[in-house]
Amino acid sequence: MSEQYDYQVLYIGAGHGTFDGAIPLAASGCKVAIVESGLVGGTCPNRGCNAKITLDEPVKVMREVERLNDVLNGKVELNWTGNVEHKQQVIDSLPSMISGLMDSVGIDVIKGYATFKDSHTVIVNDQEITADKIVISTGLRPHRLDVPGEDLTHDSEDFMNLKSLPRDIVIIGSGYIGMEFATIANAAGSKVTVMLHSDKALRRFHQPFVEKVIADMTKRGVKFIYNAKVAGFSNNGSNISVQYGDSEELTTDWVLDATGRIPNTENMNLEKIGVEYNERGIVINDHLQTTVDNIYASGDVIDSDQPKLTPTAIFESMYLMKLFSGKTTDAINFPVVPSVVFTSPRIAEAGVSIEDAEKAGLSVTNSDLSQDWYYQVDKETLAESKQVHDKDGRLVGITEMSDHADDVINSLLPIIELKLDPEEIGRIVSLFPSIGSAAFGRI
Numbered sequence: 001m002s003e004q005y006d007y008q009v010l011y012i013g014a015g016h017g018t019f020d021g022a023i024p025l026a027a028s029g030c031k032v033a034i035v036e037s038g039l040v041g042g043t044c045p046n047r048g049c050n051a052k053i054t055l056d057e058p059v060k061v062m063r064e065v066e067r068l069n070d071v072l073n074g075k076v077e078l079n080w081t082g083n084v085e086h087k088q089q090v091i092d093s094l095p096s097m098i099s100g101l102m103d104s105v106g107i108d109v110i111k112g113y114a115t116f117k118d119s120h121t122v123i124v125n126d127q128e129i130t131a132d133k134i135v136i137s138t139g140l141r142p143h144r145l146d147v148p149g150e151d152l153t154h155d156s157e158d159f160m161n162l163k164s165l166p167r168d169i170v171i172i173g174s175g176y177i178g179m180e181f182a183t184i185a186n187a188a189g190s191k192v193t194v195m196l197h198s199d200k201a202l203r204r205f206h207q208p209f210v211e212k213v214i215a216d217m218t219k220r221g222v223k224f225i226y227n228a229k230v231a232g233f234s235n236n237g238s239n240i241s242v243q244y245g246d247s248e249e250l251t252t253d254w255v256l257d258a259t260g261r262i263p264n265t266e267n268m269n270l271e272k273i274g275v276e277y278n279e280r281g282i283v284i285n286d287h288l289q290t291t292v293d294n295i296y297a298s299g300d301v302i303d304s305d306q307p308k309l310t311p312t313a314i315f316e317s318m319y320l321m322k323l324f325s326g327k328t329t330d331a332i333n334f335p336v337v338p339s340v341v342f343t344s345p346r347i348a349e350a351g352v353s354i355e356d357a358e359k360a361g362l363s364v365t366n367s368d369l370s371q372d373w374y375y376q377v378d379k380e381t382l383a384e385s386k387q388v389h390d391k392d393g394r395l396v397g398i399t400e401m402s403d404h405a406d407d408v409i410n411s412l413l414p415i416i417e418l419k420l421d422p423e424e425i426g427r428i429v430s431l432f433p434s435i436g437s438a439a440f441g442r443i
């Protein structure tokens with residue numbers, strides 16, 4: 001590094017797109033700073049994955065109790081206030097834990113909002129900070145509908161902080177956040193309506209499985225309004241009225257706007273210094289380098305086809321660590337990145353999708369998992385798996401709908417990523433009985 005800069009690498013944003021790689025980079029002797037305008041750790045630990053999965057845990061338990069109702073006596077009910085308090089206890093210490101790791105390797109964490117002065121200088125709280133390389137890792141924020149009365153609606157973070165559960169909730173949007181929160185709110189006893197922009201929910205997921213999950217949610221009382229065309233919101237006494245479709249209207253207590261997430265690219269002077277971006281995020285090359293040579297981007301804020309999820313952000317920040325410390329000069333080579341929606345049952349998938357497999361003429365096998373003895377242990381009836389094999393018989397894709405789908409996909413990932421052949425798979429001995437051994441038994 002030239003002596004002329006304060007730091008060798010400066011990261012903007014302290015989420016997974018930054019810290020997983022920044023910490024080992026600093027530990028290897030590189031002078032690193034991170035600028036963060038909110039909570040250290042970013043979205044995932046503070047208002048994303050960790051918080052959501054904690055709120056979901058009792059739902060998973062309730063489903064299991066429900067299935068074993070002729071074995072277990074008594075009925076369980078979800079205590080919403082207790083659930084939100086428990087979530088808070090789980091996540092409260094995460095920012096200081098991550099800050100502690102940063103401290104321990106000498107990273108300077110600068111609290112404030114960063115804007116660019118030039119390609120090597122950012123301004124934070126009127127102070128100029130210079131760096132040889134800068135990584136933009138500013139993530140996404142909730143998209144908000146541009147309709148009258150939008151200020152009466154709430155975002156995903158508000159939902160996870162609700163002190164008491166509204167009696168009636170309308171969720172606009174049927175992406176993974178909308179569908180997961182509909183599952184949780186319904187299980188907790190709220191009357192839930194999901195309003196969809198089109199005729200499909202969870203567009204990235206295998207639609208026959210999505211339809212089965214929707215049918216189950218409908219049976220449990222969730223109402224789905226397709227092609228809703230939400231036109232606006234207004235106050236209706238103590239309630240909110242939602243206008244949609246051809247002059248239709250419904251009344252609710254609380255509205256979640258889950259219409260998507262958009263990149264944090266504005267108000268940083270990116271145009272001035274020549275960093276190109278569009279509505280999908282920052283434009284990068286195959287080395288995560290932006291249109292300005294010394295500026296890189298990582299995590300959700302990137303314009304890329306990879307799922308905008310924590311594992312992608314972690315992989316990208318680790319790649320930049322290797323690039324900056326000279327451990328690689330190669331282009332980023334993404335592994336198979338799995339996806340999951342934590343509905344109940346979950347849908348999880350990795351590798352070649354069923355739709356792509358069918359187009360390519362690959363073999364797709366379907367297993368009704370409700371017939372598998374291990375799934376009968378907790379009486380799962382809504383459980384199905386589809387596996388894609390290539391022409392040489394190697395497993396190249398898997399999609400599962402079940403309450404265990406996330407664990408199953410994790411256990412089978414190495415087979416797909418490492419392209420293991422049947423003999424190599426035969427060398428893997430799983431614990432028995434376990435969901436992993438049940439999954440391996442089907443390959």
Ligand SMILES: Cc1cc2nc3c(=O)[nH]c(=O)nc-3n(C[C@H](O)[C@H](O)[C@H](O)COP(=O)(O)OP(=O)(O)OC[C@H]3O[C@@H](n4cnc5c(N)ncnc54)[C@H](O)[C@@H]3O)c2cc1C
Nearest residue numbers: 013015016017037038042043044048114139299300309310
């Ligand atoms: C409700 C919800 C549930 C989710 N569930 C899952 C899940 O189950 N599994 C999963 O894998 N992923 C999940 N995600 C997605 C996951 O949280 C993100 O993929 C991940 O956090 C991306 O990390 P990041 O570092 O790219 O961005 P972020 O974690 O968003 O970090 C960006 C940081 O940059 C800061 N920042 C922005 N602009 C500036 C600026 N100019 N100056 C200084 N700081 C700035 C922000 O304050 C923020 O802290 C979920 C997300 C949400 C919202």
